[in-house]
Amino acid sequence: WIGTQVGLWALDGDGSTLAAVAGPDGRPFTGDVFDVAASADGGVWVATVAGLYRLPPGGRALEPVATQAGAELGNPIVIGLLVDRSGVVWLDTSVAGLHRMARWDGRTAAFERISLQHGIANRPFGANLHQDARGRIWSQMYVYDPAGRTMREITAADGAAFGTPWFLSTAKLRDGRLLFGGSKGVLVVEPARFELAPRTARPMVAAVRVEGRRLPLTAEVRDRLVLEPGERSFAADFTTLDFADPRRIRYRYRLDGVDRDWIEASPDAGVASYAGLEPGRYVLRAGAAHPGGPWGNEELAWPVHVRPAWWQHPLTRGVMGILVLALAALALRWRVHRLVHRQRQLEILVHERTRELEEASLTDPLTGLRNRRYFTEHVDTDVAWAVRRHDEARRHGRPPADDADLVFVLVDIDHFKRVNDLQGHAAGDAALRHVARCLQEALRESDTLVRWGGEEFLVVARGLARAWSSELAERVCRSVHDQPFTLPDGTELRCTVSVGFAAFPIDPGQPEVQGWSDAIRVADAALYLAKRGGRDGWAGVVGMHPGHALDPQERRPAREWLASGELALLRSAPSDGASGAPEGG
Structure with missing residues (x-):
């Protein structure tokens, strides 16, 4: 069996004849085939971009695998398959990760979402699935132990420093070793020597605020928090003494006497906050866990005493x-x-x-604009709205409405370092505030303007047709270029900005396989083109060129992707005004 980008092919026993396998409609199947696995009854499971298929024993055409209600795949794009020694089918999807086929009655399947059960979402398990001698399921990214129902991420800390992993580049040797290909070499795994010891983390208090006032973290405060009469609210920030990325550590907490169950903290915050506490003695308990790992047995138990008024x-x-x-x-x-x-x-x-x-x-103190934390708390809602609009249009067989798009616009102040070096940091701060005001005047009330970092700003334009993206970019450039400002010492300065933008979804035909980070990555590459083009201009992507579709496994650097000619790129003219002429493709 040979899986290709244009379907599934069967090679006869002597290798002399190659024939295309038919799809459900009787014609040769033409979809992307990522993996093939044979079952004990002589049937064949087939992983495709359109879902899971099966070729029955002696059958001549693929049949789509139906699923039981409430036990579907977390994502329809199946990129990896494995039939283990017990005949259990394991499969990997591009977004919802590892699944186990819990039931199969010959026509309908029920799936268990393993990755999601371990808190791992929006990423695959690794596609290259293998089973070791102890029954554990491996890829170059994770290892899962069905017996202990534990999952462990494989990182550079485990020795897996071989660059960007490659899907469909793997092998299992006779001695049980596993090989995985990457951009910087081959990862060799000896499963027999790898112990899936649970990684746990012990939380500790990193910062304390009482009634909004930050307390010095003295030894006395670490041992016990005392709220004086009239103080009825506090907030505690958690951290761990661990080399893992702190943004990926999960926290949970509960206050004895107040909470009945554990409360999971936001992944990017790790904060427990309480208000309106009655006088008394409480214990704040907290636990921590690595992604996919169990909650640690070492819990934080922090006494809290709220003293009563007289x-x-x-x-x-x-x-x-x-x-x-x-x-x-x-x-x-x-x-x-x-x-x-x-x-x-x-x-x-x-x-x-x-x-x-x-x-x-949620606010940048210098410019008064929203900050990156505000963006991360709200962008998923905007992205889900855009994806839903495009999905509805696709299901009804009509083009998406003009207001179904999002446009991400990155704005960078030209030669900002020169302003700081020649005029001082106070002038640089004034330039940032001036540009922020200019951008606010140029944008609509429905648009969100964010201080992205340094001299960069991010605009999220909701309901803006991608065809009008270049006019928005031109308006942003002109708003700053045409408004000089004066420093307190009387010096007049004129700033310019360079703009890069990307419409979301980049491929309207496949909105669900993209994330907002992909669009910002493309907008940043477009900003780089605008800088190279002489600054005080813009460049951006409004979609895919005809004849091109977004590969769900797209992992190229954004600048290389722009240069490929697959994306519809617009750039401003070297002089005033926008050409609006697409480049590439």
Whole structure:
């Protein structure tokens, strides 16, 4: 059996005849075939870009594998297959990772989503699937032990420093060793010597804020947090003493006496926050885990003591109760009203400070624009909206609406380092604020403007037809070019910017196989072209050229991809004005 980009082929026993295998419609199957695996009954499983197929024993045409409701594949693009020694079928998908076929009745299959069960999403298991002598499932990226139901990522720390892994470049030797190809060599794995010891991480407190005020992390605070009377909210940041990427460590926490179950913290934050705590003694417990690994047994147990106000002590409350009983009904009502009012004021104050802290964490302090954290918290919603619009149009057989696209625009201030070197950092800060104001004037209210970092800004234009992307880029360039500004010492400066943009989805015919990071990567490469073209101009990608489609396994550097001629590239003219003429292809 030979799988190709143009279908599946069968080679007879003596190797003299090669014949195309038919698809469900009786004609030769023409889709991309990534892997083939034979089953014990003589049938053949086939992994394709359109899903999982099967060639029955003695059959002449491929049949699509139907799935039970609620037990489907997490993603339809199957890129790897393995039939293990027990006859169990394992398969890998491009987005949802490793799956196990839990049931097969001859017509319908049920799948278990292994990668997603271990918290690993939006990436494959590795496509090159093998089983070792101990029943573990291997690729160049992960190893999964079905017996212990544990998964471990394989990284450079394990010795896997062989460049970018290649799919469909693998072999298993007779002695059980596994070979995986990469851009910098071949990875050789000896499974018999590899122990899948669980990697655990012990969390610790890295920072503490009480009522929005940061506390020095003294030894006393590390041992126990004490909230004085009137202080009813705190937030704790977690970290681990580990060499792993801290953004990939998972955290969970719970406050004894408040939370019944564990709460998983946001992956990019790792913060436990509580407000409105009643006086008393609590214990904040926290656990940490590596991606795909178990939660560690070493938990953080951090005592928290909220001290009561004088009127909250049990003895004082008893005396006050006796006095209140002796007072008239009018005095009793007045006291109750005052306590309720005080409680409401404290809750309003806590709410306002919490909201101010949240707003500050999402805002760039220099320019007043939204920051990268705000972008990462909201971009998935925008991307899902665009993908859904394109999917609906494709299902109904019509072109996507003009307002179904997103456009990512990177803006970089030209010669910014020269401003800092010649005029000083205060002038550089003034230039950043000036450019931010110019960009805000040039954009629509529905567009999001983000301080991306350094002298770079990012614009997310929602509902902008990709055909109008170049006009947006031109308007951004002109808004900065045409507005000089004056420094406090009277010096007049004129800034220019270079712009790179990319419409999302890059390939409207396959919106689900792309992510926003791919579009920003292309926009950054386009920005580089604008810089090379003399600055004060723009370049961008509005889609794929006719006759080209996005390869789901596309891993080339963005600049090389732009030079391939597959992308529809627009660039501004060297002089004023935009040519709008596509390049390449």
